[in-house]
Amino acid sequence: MAHRARPRGPLSHRLEGFGRCRWCQPDGGRFRCRSLHRGADSSHPGGHQFRHQDSGRPGQPRDGPFRSLGRSSACRSKGDLVMNRSPARVRIAPSPTGDPHVGTAYVALFNWTHARQTGGQFLLRIDDTDRTRYQAESEDKIYRALHWLGIDWDEGPDKGGPHQPYRQSERCDLYQQRATQMIESGSAYRCFCSQDRLSQLREQQKQDKARLGYDGTCRDLDTEESSARAAAGEAHVVRLRTPEDGETRFTDQIRGEIVVDNCEIDDQVLVKTDGYPTYHLANVVDDIEFGITHVLRAEEWLISTPKHVLIYAALEQPLPLFIHVPLLRNVDKSKISKRKNPVSLEWFREQGFLREALLNFLALMGWSPPDEEEVFDLQRFEEAFRIEDISTGAPVFDMVKLDWLNGMHIRRLDPGALADRLEQEGFLPEGASRHQVEQILPLVTERMVRLCEFTDRTRWFFTEPEPPAREDLIPKKGTAESSNEALQAAARGLAELKPFDKSSIESCLNSILESNQWKKPLLFMPLRFALTSRKDSPELIDVIEVLGQDTVLSRLDRAISVLAGTQ
RNA sequence: GGCCCCAUCGUCUAGUCAGGUCUAGGACAUCAGGUUUUCAUCCUGAGAACAGGGGUUCGAAUCCCCUUGGGGUCACCA
Structure with a gap:
């Protein structure tokens, strides 16, 4: 396969600093990196994995899952990232709240492929901490959809693994422990504010055009009082205690360094009144527990990542690498939604899209092949894909191109395999024999776009059609x-x-x-x-x-x- | 609205990091031809883009700044 060197964006985007570098200047006893966000000086090697400057949080450990990256200097060069093919532990964490989403497949594809390429592991974690939106049948649907796509996982709720359970609702003790640890260390606190008060607060903030967020009422509650009230059974949540000043920074592997002022970060709820964790806590705790090395997820999480970075810091854990892939879009460029686009993986299956075509298409939504050959299978994708080549644009989901790809993949299958597929996916007319199918298939293959057309296109063969007009x-x-x-x-x-x-x-x-x-x-x-x-x-x-x-x-x-x- | 992200043909993108080889390449779609008994496949060709403005430079799609536009996010949802 042709190799190409084609990183995107300024160098500073693609670099990763660990610890301080020679561009960092001491600033009030701490180190502060003076580089501009996007680097006024393009020779600056870029972002820092760990914050140098915040409100007194200790520097983070330098070991952890990244030891194996073999950094010898303080600042990593892009080359390290490109060549870093040490075994990755990656995951997806779909939420069982409805039909399996095409975005899940999209993110799963990149994660799964990277794990395979590096000889690492791909994990499936069920993110079922929202008990109000939970749908029991949804979990099975997720399994079925991923199986259909041919994406398998090394560890998961149904498979077990060294860190089980993999269903978050079954890991509540762990989150509680970590929350307690954070309360004790002062990086989190109990909040007894009622939801009514909170929604009033939000209304008021909207009216005043003030920044939305928790006002800190319970932030400085006396520790003993707080514990006593909790012990007495008073309803409460646990919130992250965000530093009042300073900034939080991290490097996204395809976007570069992201810097957010701490005053922009809300005191996020970590544990809900019902005792279940929010995504933010559960996600970080599990990624730590599971030894996740690369957090590759949708772009919608980019802006909550600083919160996660603060949680990692509070728990004194090293950060994984973050990669936020662009969101799939509707034609109007908004985040893909079922109102404006088919998004259920079950729908694509029922329409008779081939898994190869869907995956091929999804790959093209976030990545482009080095050789301009756009029709490919998973094996070729695995050979050519590089995690750092994921694009940053906002890809519009183009059904027309998906249809074209499906036709291409249909024609790539040999008749026997295509007949198998029609049979497996339930697209054969009732009573059709295998012999008949193989007889008729070659006549319609080059005309088919979706498998669901088969019955209609061959009606004249299997049955007596309505007489012609x-x-x-x-x-x-x-x-x-x-x-x-x-x-x-x-x-x-x-x-x-x-x-x-x-x-x-x-x-x-x-x-x-x-x-x-x-x-x-x-x-x-x-x-x-x-x-x-x-x-x-x-x-x-x-x-x-x-x-x-x-x-x-x-x-x-x-x-x-x-x-x-x-x- | 605040913050963050993003910005090349209608769409997906290559090219951007290391500026010149770019009168910007490919694919889907569109249009026009060809093959053909229809449809389709297949083949050939055409039209179609660097958001705008400044700067740096001998030279900018590429580096810097500003503007504009789009998106995301601001939940006891994920």
């Missing part, structure tokens, strides 16, 4: 008389044919054309409608052969009656 039997340059003559001649000629095969049929039709001095459409169009009752049928000679002599003759008779108006 009279006007359909008369081609543009023909008349009722000419069509009648054509059908009669064909019926006579074909009735005598023996053997009844392609070459004999062809010469029979040719001789009819010749002896009558007819143009082809004059004979072929009436025949086509007589036999299939549709305009876009396969090659006529194939149709005649596959239908067999008896059926052909009876349908010709029927069409002749239609023409004569006797049927």
Whole structure:
């Protein structure tokens, strides 16, 4: 495979600093990196994995999952990232709240591929901490959808693994422990504010056009009082204590360094009143527990990552690498939604999209192949994909191109495999035998876009179709008389044919054309409608052969009656 | 609205990091031809883009700044 060196964006985007570098200047006893966000000085090696400057949080450990990256200098060069193919532990964490989402497949594809490329592991974690939106059947649907796509996982709720359970609702003790640890260290606190008060607060803030967020009422509650109230059973949540000043920074591997002022970060709820964790806590705790090395997720999480960074810091854990992939978009560029676009993986399956086509398409939504060959399978994708080449644009989900790709992949499958697929996915007409399917398939393959079309396109073969309309039997340059003559001649000629095969049929039709001095459409169009009752049928000679002599003759008779108006 | 992200044909993108080889390449779609009995496949061709403005430079799609536009996010949802 052709290798290319083609990183995107300024160098500073693609670098990763650990610890301080020579661009960092001491600032009030701490280190502060003076580089501009996007780097006024393009020679600056860029972002820092760990914050140098915040409100007194200790620097983070330098070991952890990244030891194996083999950094020898303080600042990593891009090359390190490119060549870092040490085993990755990655995950997806879908939420069982509805139909399996196409975005899940999109993110899963990149994660799964990166794990395979590096000989690492791909984990499935079920993010079921929202008990109000939870749907019991949704979890199974997620499994089924991923199985259908051919994306398998090394560890998961159904498979177990060294860190089980993998269902977050079953890990609440762990989150509680971590929350307690954070309360004790002062990086989190209990909040007893009612939801009513909070929504009033939000309304007021909206009116005042003030920044939305918690006002800190319970932030400085006396520790003993807080514990006593909690012990007495008073309802409360646990909130992250965000530093009042300073900033939080991290490096996104495809976007570069992201810096957010701490005053912009809300005191996020970590544990809800019902005792379940929010995404933010559960996600970080589990990623730590599972030894996740790369957090590759949708862009919508980018802005909550600083919160996560603060949680990692509070728990004194090293950060994973963050990669935020662009959101799939509706035509109007908004985040893809079921109101404006099909998003259920079940829908794509029911429509008869091939898993290869969907995956191929999804890959193209976030990445482009080095060789401009856009039709590929998973194996080729695995050879060519590089995690750092994921693009940053906002890809509009283009069904037209998906359809094209599906057709391409249909034509890439050999007839046997395609027949298997039709069978597995339930697209065969009732009672169709394997022999029949293999007989008819080659005639329709190059016309099919979605598998669901199969039944309609082959109805004339498996059943007696509705008789053709009279006007359909008369081609543009023909008349009722000419069509009648054509059908009669064909019926006579074909009735005598023996053997009844392609070459004999062809010469029979040719001789009819010749002896009558007819143009082809004059004979072929009436025949086509007589036999299939549709305009876009396969090659006529194939149709005649596959239908067999008896059926052909009876349908010709029927069409002749239609023409004569006797049927 | 605040903050964050993003910005090349209608759409997906290559090119941007290391500025010149870019009169900007490919794919889908569109249009026009060809093959053909229809539809389709296949083949050939055409039109179609660096958001705008400054700067740096001999030279900018590429580096810097500003503007504009789009998106995301601001939940006891994920």
